[in-house]
Amino acid sequence: MKKTLKESGVGTPINRVEGKLKVTGMAKYATEFPVKNKVYAQGINSTITKGEIISVDTSEAEKVEGVLAVITHKNAEKLKTFEEEMPELSTPSKAPVLQSSKVYYYGQYVGVVVAETFEQAQYAARLVKIEYKKDPDPTFQFDGSRSKAYTPEAQEDYLRGNIAEGLADADETLDETYTTPIEHHHPMELHAVIASWENGKVTAYASQQIVEDSIISISDTFQIPKKDVRIISAYVGGGFGSKLYTERHVILAVMASKMLGRPVQMTVTRQQMFTNTGMRQHNEQRMKIGAKKDGALTALSHETLSHTSTFQEYQEPCGMMSKMLYNVPNNQIKYRLIPMNFQTPCAMRAPGEATGSFALESAMDEMAWKLKMDPVEFRIKNDTQVDLGADKPFSSRLLIECLRIGADRFGWDDRPKEPRSRQKGNWLIGYGMSAASRNAPYQETAAKVILELEDEKVFATIQMDATDIGTGSYTIIAQTAAEYLDIPVEQVTVELGDSNFPITPGSGGSWGAASYCNGARAACESAITKLKENRNIDKDEEISVAELLKKNQLNRYEAEGTVAPSEEFEKHSVFSFGANFSEVWVDKDTGMYRIKRMVNVGSAGKIMNPKTAYGQMIGGLTMGAGMVLAEQTKVEPNFGNFITRSLADYHVPVNLDMANIDVIFLPEEDKIANKMGIKGIGELGITSVAASLANAIFNATGKRMRDLPITPEKLINAPLEPGVT
Structure with a gap:
């Protein structure tokens, strides 16, 4: 027995519409797409924390059966590098790799082996011999490095009132420090990509949370037009922030494909997920609070000391809640960063x-x-x-x-x-x-709806480049379309994660549901409005979408809609x-x-x-x-x-x-x-x-x-x- 609209529209606890695909293995993740003539890449990681490569011997690896190329800084494609010192990490950031002999952290990619099979690439990667000149003074210990701390550009200090006066006015004060360690995201699905460079155009099946920003990252890094990059990210097996960014394995796969003229698959190993796909910073947070005997807060200071890499800046905004959650007249938020020889931290959970x-x-x-x-x-x-x-x-x-x-x-x-x-x-x-x-958050989002009339029933397809990172985006978008088109959810198909579809902000930062569903709503409303206008039907008249298509003598109709925050939202x-x-x-x-x-x-x-x-x-x-x-x-x-x-x-x-x-x-x-x-x-x-x-x-x-x-x-x-x- 099929569900009725009442049982399957917005606000009802229906099962995931993509659930059967997932449990039967039919939902295609990044490396599950059938790409012909595909080869495999395995990254090589540095074994020092700071220094320089002085020699590379690839001869033994190149003799392994099936090995097609060993790419290092000596023969890598020239990419666009950072134009400024310590640029801020953002989701569309460039991701240059193998552009110099410098080593900035343990585990940094220093090469990649491409072979006919995954096993051949893995084996050959172990045979590449690299000699280093170690820097005698790497920075990777928090204590002892505090003197190197600086104020990051990404997070400016904030002050309202006067903290000293607020603490002096308090009956009780508190001054304590709280610490949280380095953590790693570890989604179930490893970071992975199948990249193909053909006639100057890039197609990448990639596990990415934000399709549009991945296009920007690839196009900026390789200096090619955005229109020549296509990202497909139909299903993402978790990200927790690590897949917001286009990491170096994606760039390596694109580079290798360009050099070899064949599609290249690269999967980051679980061990490499510790060194090559971001992490949460170690944070040391000093809290100072003042309050009256009746409980009224007089002062709240939140100072965070964290670390970033030595080549790119990221600061976790630990003081956000302290700035807005409570009614306190004297409030101070400070951030300080220590450049350290680790990979660049990034947004996490x-x-x-x-x-x-x-x-x-x-x-x-x-x-x-x-x-x-x-x-x-x-x-x-x-x-x-x-x-x-x-x-x-x-x-x-x-x-x-x-x-x-x-x-x-x-x-x-x-x-x-x-x-x-x-x-x-x-x-x-x-x-x-x-x-x-x-x-x-709520961000500008576009969506397309395709309406098709078959045997008196309307079937709808919603398209947008949004991604589902396991949170149920497919399902709530389908429910939205069912609600606004007044059709059962079984007659709605949702297609996501393709850069050929209308642009959305992607998944992250808790903006997905609001942005995607309102985008789908706007597309459905746009279709209904235009179909009514075509036949001079009053906009408030209740009429089914099936009848609208019939009156317009159409079996198929497409419409797009775009939403963005209102003036009231901004206020x-x-x-x-x-x-x-x-x-x-x-x-x-x-x-x-x-x-x-x-x-x-x-x-x-x-x-x-x-x-x-x-x-x-x-x-x-x-x-x-x-x-x-x-x-x-x-x-x-x-x-x-x-x-x-x-x-x-x-x-x-x-x-x-x-x-x-x-x-x-x-x-x-x-x-x-x-x-x-x-x-x-x-x-x-x-x-x-x-x-x-x-x-x-x-x-x-x-x-x-x-x-x-x-x-x-x-x-x-x-x-x-x-x-x-």
Whole structure:
């Protein structure tokens, strides 16, 4: 029995429309397209942290059966390099590779082998002999390098009021530092590409989150017209920010294809995912907070010290939430960067909010403890309906409602008021909470709809270069078209990820749902409007699309629509808000702990599909738990390479690590955000989760954990906070 429109339109929890394709292996990812005459490339990585290549011997590798080329800086195509020193990393950035003998970090691509088979390329890559002249003074240790820190151009310092006066006016003050480690994205699908250079034109089947920006990156790097580059990214098996950028493996594959005249497939290995596809920076965040006895904040300072590469600048914006979440008259945000011999960091899983919220919401909990206030009431006391950082009103803000409803659902009133006061057997039991916010962007988006009339039924195809990174874009776009065309979702086909389709902002930053669905809506409305105008039908007259096509004597019709933020949008701050509640049990002897319960409440505009939205929130909560439980990339202290080199030692949460999870979406109408009232939720799910868990661990043990991840060893060795018995 087919679903009716009522069961499958906007707002209903239908199954993913692409689900069957995925579970049967029919959904084609980057390296699964049938490309004839394809060869394989394997990157060669540097084995020093800083220095210069003084000799390359490729003779042994070139003798291997099937090897077609060994490309190094000596014979590589000349590419466009950076025109300025330390340019800011952006999603359409150029990605020059193999352009000099210089080595800037351990694992940098210093060559690539191309062969008839993947195995031949891998084997031959090991036979290339490279001699280096090591620089005796690489920078890869955070401590000892602080004097090299500078103020990044990408993130300027911010100040409102006077921090010193605000702290002096406070009855209680806090000055603590919170640290988060280097982390890696590790989507399930490895970074990969099949690139073909033919008659000066490039076609790349690539795992990229933003198709248009990948075109810009390739065209700028090779200095060819944008129109001569086509990107196809039909399905992306996760990205978490790492596939926002066109990494060097894509450029290497395009280069090799140009040199050999054959399509080239290049897949980044799991080990290379640590050194060649970006990472989250190590962040050291100093928080200074002042408050009156009644809980009113007087000052909030958030200073972040991070690192970037020695050739490109990226700064994770950790202070974003501290700038806008609370009503504080004196506010300061500072960023400092240390150039280090690592690859350039990049956006990862709610960049800024995930890490910054750990510092902010941990510090807020610490201040509530100092004031002897309930942490929920402390946050409500400092609520604001104006974004003081941007000097704009919020389009909507239901943070108090998230806090109240979450506290009620979680049973917050049963929280032990004194840390270390609830015990069951050997387990210490604690409750923690945190507030969350995430910018809800909305960007210009174009879409095409193709209507076809067959046997009295209308079938619609929606086309746009948007990407689905596993979040359910195919499904909610199909639901949007079904809603606005008034046809069952089974009669809608969605085609994504091809640069021949209308341009969208791609997937990232929680802007996808709002942008894509409104783009699809605009295309459908455009088709209906034009078909009515052609027959002088009143724009408000209710008539089916099938009848419209008949009256126009058409069996097929195409229309495009484009949307962009309104003037009202620009006059407001548009955010999603949320609250996290956690229950943690800690073994008092071993420091081992279990997450028992999590409640997450979100106010994120119109929920297009509660089932896929719930899946996104589960993913975000799991990533937040991963920050606390285990995720960290360790640096070898003598050579500057990463000790963690695979998923065997870079640990992420599994089912047994997770809790009973309750996710609540508040009904919210925010038509300032966009006509459909959609806001992003993808990154809201991870935001502040780490703080909620750390705060629960404090409530259980009386120990403040300010350094992630929170390992049993750290927990056992940590002292009790002053005042805890």
